[in-house]
Amino acid sequence: MSSEKILITKDLTIKFGGLTAVSGLNLDISKGEIIGLIGPNGAGKTTCFNIITGVYKPTSGNILFHNQDITGLRPDLITKLGIARTFQNIRLFNSMTVLENVMISKHVRLNANLLEAVLHLPRYTNAHRQHLEECMELLEQVGLADVAHEKGTSLPYGKQRRLEIARALATQPTLLLLDEPAAGMNPQETLELMDFIKKIRELYGLTILLIEHHMEVVMGICERITVLDYGITIAQGTPAEVQANQQVIKAYLGTVEDDA
Amino acid sequence: MENKRQNTILTIIALLFCTLLIYLGDNNLSRFQLRILNLSAIYVILGLSMNLVIGFTGMFSLGHAGFMCVGAYTAAILTMSPAAKELIYYMVPIHPLLANIQWGVIPAALAGGIVAAIFGVLVGFPALRLRDDYLAIATLGFAEIIRIVVTNTTSITNGSLGLKDIPSVKSLWVYWGFAILTILILRAIINSSWGYAFKAIRDNEIAAEAMGINILKHKLLSFTIGAFFAGLSGALMAYLITSIDPTMFRFTFTFQILLIVVLGGMGSITGSIVAGVLVTVAMEWLRFVEQDMNFFGFVIPGISGMRMVIFSILLLLVVLFYRQGLLGTKEFSWNFFLKLASKRSKQKEVS
Ligand SMILES: Nc1ncnc2c1ncn2[C@@H]1O[C@H](COP(=O)(O)OP(=O)(O)O)[C@@H](O)[C@H]1O
Ligand SMILES: [Mg+2]
Numbered sequence: 001m002s003s004e005k006i007l008i009t010k011d012l013t014i015k016f017g018g019l020t021a022v023s024g025l026n027l028d029i030s031k032g033e034i035i036g037l038i039g040p041n042g043a044g045k046t047t048c049f050n051i052i053t054g055v056y057k058p059t060s061g062n063i064l065f066h067n068q069d070i071t072g073l074r075p076d077l078i079t080k081l082g083i084a085r086t087f088q089n090i091r092l093f094n095s096m097t098v099l100e101n102v103m104i105s106k107h108v109r110l111n112a113n114l115l116e117a118v119l120h121l122p123r124y125t126n127a128h129r130q131h132l133e134e135c136m137e138l139l140e141q142v143g144l145a146d147v148a149h150e151k152g153t154s155l156p157y158g159k160q161r162r163l164e165i166a167r168a169l170a171t172q173p174t175l176l177l178l179d180e181p182a183a184g185m186n187p188q189e190t191l192e193l194m195d196f197i198k199k200i201r202e203l204y205g206l207t208i209l210l211i212e213h214h215m216e217v218v219m220g221i222c223e224r225i226t227v228l229d230y231g232i233t234i235a236q237g238t239p240a241e242v243q244a245n246q247q248v249i250k251a252y253l254g255t256v257e258d259d260a
Numbered sequence: 261m262e263n264k265r266q267n268t269i270l271t272i273i274a275l276l277f278c279t280l281l282i283y284l285g286d287n288n289l290s291r292f293q294l295r296i297l298n299l300s301a302i303y304v305i306l307g308l309s310m311n312l313v314i315g316f317t318g319m320f321s322l323g324h325a326g327f328m329c330v331g332a333y334t335a336a337i338l339t340m341s342p343a344a345k346e347l348i349y350y351m352v353p354i355h356p357l358l359a360n361i362q363w364g365v366i367p368a369a370l371a372g373g374i375v376a377a378i379f380g381v382l383v384g385f386p387a388l389r390l391r392d393d394y395l396a397i398a399t400l401g402f403a404e405i406i407r408i409v410v411t412n413t414t415s416i417t418n419g420s421l422g423l424k425d426i427p428s429v430k431s432l433w434v435y436w437g438f439a440i441l442t443i444l445i446l447r448a449i450i451n452s453s454w455g456y457a458f459k460a461i462r463d464n465e466i467a468a469e470a471m472g473i474n475i476l477k478h479k480l481l482s483f484t485i486g487a488f489f490a491g492l493s494g495a496l497m498a499y500l501i502t503s504i505d506p507t508m509f510r511f512t513f514t515f516q517i518l519l520i521v522v523l524g525g526m527g528s529i530t531g532s533i534v535a536g537v538l539v540t541v542a543m544e545w546l547r548f549v550e551q552d553m554n555f556f557g558f559v560i561p562g563i564s565g566m567r568m569v570i571f572s573i574l575l576l577l578v579v580l581f582y583r584q585g586l587l588g589t590k591e592f593s594w595n596f597f598l599k600l601a602s603k604r605s606k607q608k609e610v611s
Contacts, residue, residue: 053470079472091467093460095527095589104460107453108472114481117452118445128453171472 004031005067006175006207007052007083012061014051021047023231025061027209029175034201034208036222036239038215040251044231045211046088049177052209053085054078065175080108084173086164088180088211092152098163099135099148105170106131135170141203142166142196158189162196169200175207176200182214190214194221219243227251267594278440282432294430296544298500301435302493304536305442307520308529309489314518315526315589316450317482318462320396322514323383324490326403329410329509330379331372331491332498333417336426337361338368339499344425351421352414365429369438369495376491379406380484388479400511411506422505429499438496442489447529449485458482459527512568519575525585530592535585543567 005028012025022044029035037045050056052063054075063071070078093101109131112124139145142162147155152163161181168176178197182190194217201208212218218225219239227235227242229251235242242248285297306324313321340348342360353359363371387398410417417423429435449455457478460468469475498504520539524531549570551562578585 055466055469074474075466075469076472076474079470085470087467087470091464091470093463093467095459095463096456100456103453104456104468104473105471107457108474110453114449114452114454117454118448120448124452167467167471 005029006031006033006065007209008064009052010062010064012048012051012063013059014047014056015059021231022051022058022228025226025228025233027226029207029209031207032201032205033224034197034210034222036218036225037209037211037228038213038218038225039228039234042230043228045228046179047231048228049085049179049209049211052078052177053083076108079171079173082172082174083177084168084171084175085177086161086168086179086181088183090160090164092160092163092167094151094153096152097149098144098152098155099132099139101152101163102135102138102167102170103131105167106135138166138170142169142200157184158193161185161193165196165200169204173204173206175209178208178210178212180211180213182212182217190217193217197221263595270594275440278436282436286432291430294432295500296541297432298430298435298496299544300537300540301432301439302496302500303517303520303540304439304533305489305493305496306517307524307532307536308442308446309486309493310517311521311524311526311529311532312446312450312458312489313483313486314521315528315532316455316462317458317479318465319388319479319483320392321387321399321483321486322396322511322518323399323403323487324517325509325511325513326383326399326406327376327379327487327490328494328497328513329403329406329506331369331376331494332504332509333410333423333494334375334491335365335368335372335495336423336498336504337416338363338371339365339427340423340425341427348421348424349415349418351419354418355415358416365427365434365499369492369499372495372498373488373492376494377484377488379491380487381480384480384483384487388476388483400514403509403511403514407506407509417506420506422503423498424503426498426502426504428502429496434499435496438492442492443529443533446485446489450529454478454481462527515575516568516571519571519578522575522578523585525587525589527589528585528587528591530590531585531587534587539571543571546570 007027007029009025009027012022013020014022025048027035037048039045047056051058054073054077057072062069065081065083068081070081093104110127112121112127116124136145136148139148142165144159144163144166147159152160155163165178165181181197182193185193197208198221200206210218210222222239224237225239225242226233227248234247234251235245285294289297310324313319337358338361341362345354345359383399383402387395387402390398411420457468457473460471460473461475461478465475516539520532520535523539524535546567549562549566550564553560553562
């Protein structure tokens with residue numbers, strides 16, 4: 001495997017008032033890897049995604065994507081550079097069909113102006129038709145083609161999560177951030193999801209950063225894992241190393257009781 | 261494909277039919293009827309432009325009266341004859357640059373829209389960073405500031421005296437011509453990739469941004485298009501009533517347009533068209549509540565402003581009990597219409 005660096009974060013820190021949600025995070029992700037980001041609830045995992053994708057500006061630290069400093073860049077520009085994400089709490093466009101949800105990402109790739117669109121000039125209609133074909137093909141690949149014309153929010157939960165991933169893929173990313181993609185899924189769906197994640201990595205040559213609570217998912221597909229607790233990185237390493245780490249066990253035993 | 265062609269043909273037939281109706285209407289209707297129909301056209305444009313901003317893009321902007329005001333004054337100053345201007349600006353003479361301009365009504369109406377759109381960019385650029393209620397307050401404030409500026413720039417606007425003798429336009433062609441063009445243009449925008457970008461922002465701004473959409477740019481675009489059409493309808497309003505003054509463009513006006521949008525359904529073009537006509541006709545019909553009424557010899561004095569009270573209550577009821585309005589986000593479509601017709605005819609065959 002080549003060791004081309006896709007994402008590097010250096011001492012990433014963010015404070016909300018008195019709370020340090022993420023403190024000195026150092027990630028180092030190479031091309032093609034699947035990296036896990038785990039930790040108890042409120043550990044700062046989603047906040048990391050929000051910083052990387054530009055939703056929040058870090059208080060200090062840097063983010064390098066393909067060796068380019070993207071710290072504090074606007075979210076839409078970061079998406080254009082090739083980072084896509086899904087959301088922990090599903091954020092589909094609730095007035096739109098599955099296909100329309102996916103088509104939104106093609107808007108920025110449209111090589112025509114509003115006037116051409118209003119007048120249905122060929123440059124617009126051709127681009128539009130090509131985008132439709134691309135999106136249908138994508139839906140085919142992720143197994144949502146049969147529900148392409150149904151409302152996204154009317155799908156069963158597992159398929160909504162899959163649509164979130166499809167929508168992210170439609171932006172043609174090189175780095176995909178998945179925020180608890182298996183949340184709310186039953187064991188069978190979770191297994192399917194794991195296969196699905198591996199499949200899309202191969203198919204699109206992706207690098208994946210994954211937040212997940214289901215330990216079997218994380219341990220099953222991640223090559224390396226970073227563990228956060230109260231914003232602080234308490235462990236980094238292979239699944240085996242992390243599982244053996246005393247601090248991790250303590251943090252997790254704590255939350256197992258909390259959750260119960 | 262077959263279907264699409266059929267729909268295009270049906271649309272063209274419908275447009276031809278509208279042309280015929282306008283022709284017949286212009287030649288046969290009374291001045292009063294024409295006036296109401298023309299006013300309806302203006303309200304349709306207003307409702308549609310506000311729906312684009314509020315219903316389709318999800319920006320709660322209440323600056324419509326301000327943009328109308330800008331459009332109305334621009335068109336009025338551009339079309340009034342130099343002689344009329346000399347007569348009307350008797351307190352402070354009109355600025356010499358404007359004194360001798362006299363444009364045709366159509367280019368002046370478009371200029372009204374363009375100047376309003378420029379104001380849209382200037383106001384939108386800072387204001388659209390605000391969210392929901394803050395945006396509402398900021399745009400409301402803008403509309404009031406416009407009124408104050410218009411009241412005080414006497415050498416341009418004639419201040420609180422207002423403008424009179426604006427060229428009168430009575431033909432349905434002008435008002436409904438613009439209304440139909442507005443419908444066609446806005447429908448094309450809303451069904452285009454840009455329209456979907458607007459709806460994505462409305463549905464979920466954070467997700468839209470994650471899909472690569474530049475939020476501020478698209479909000480500004482929608483807001484500016486809305487301002488353009490509001491300005492255009494302001495110009496048409498000036499031609500219809502031939503005299504304008506700053507008090508016309510108070511907040512209550514924006515409120516009335518909001519009623520059309522909410523009543524018709526936020527996010528439905530068809531709804532805004534239907535509600536635009538309904539509200540205008542109802543406003544005229546309800547005039548009697550503001551006049552003295554005679555109940556078997558008892559005279560109840562009319563209360564001016566009573567119509568607005570009725571409409572406010574109506575708006576409240578719709579918001580409380582029937583939030584989707586007449587049409588929700590549904591649209592008229594030929595397919596639906598044809599299906600309905602074929603069902604009817606089948607029923608007839610059966611019975
Ligand atoms: N915008 C915000 N303002 C204030 N606090 C926040 C904000 N976003 C997240 N936090 C806090 O940061 C901490 C980490 O949250 P989060 O990243 O969502 O955790 P998780 O690891 O469960 O995804 C939590 O205590 C949360 O309340
Ligand atoms: Mg989270």
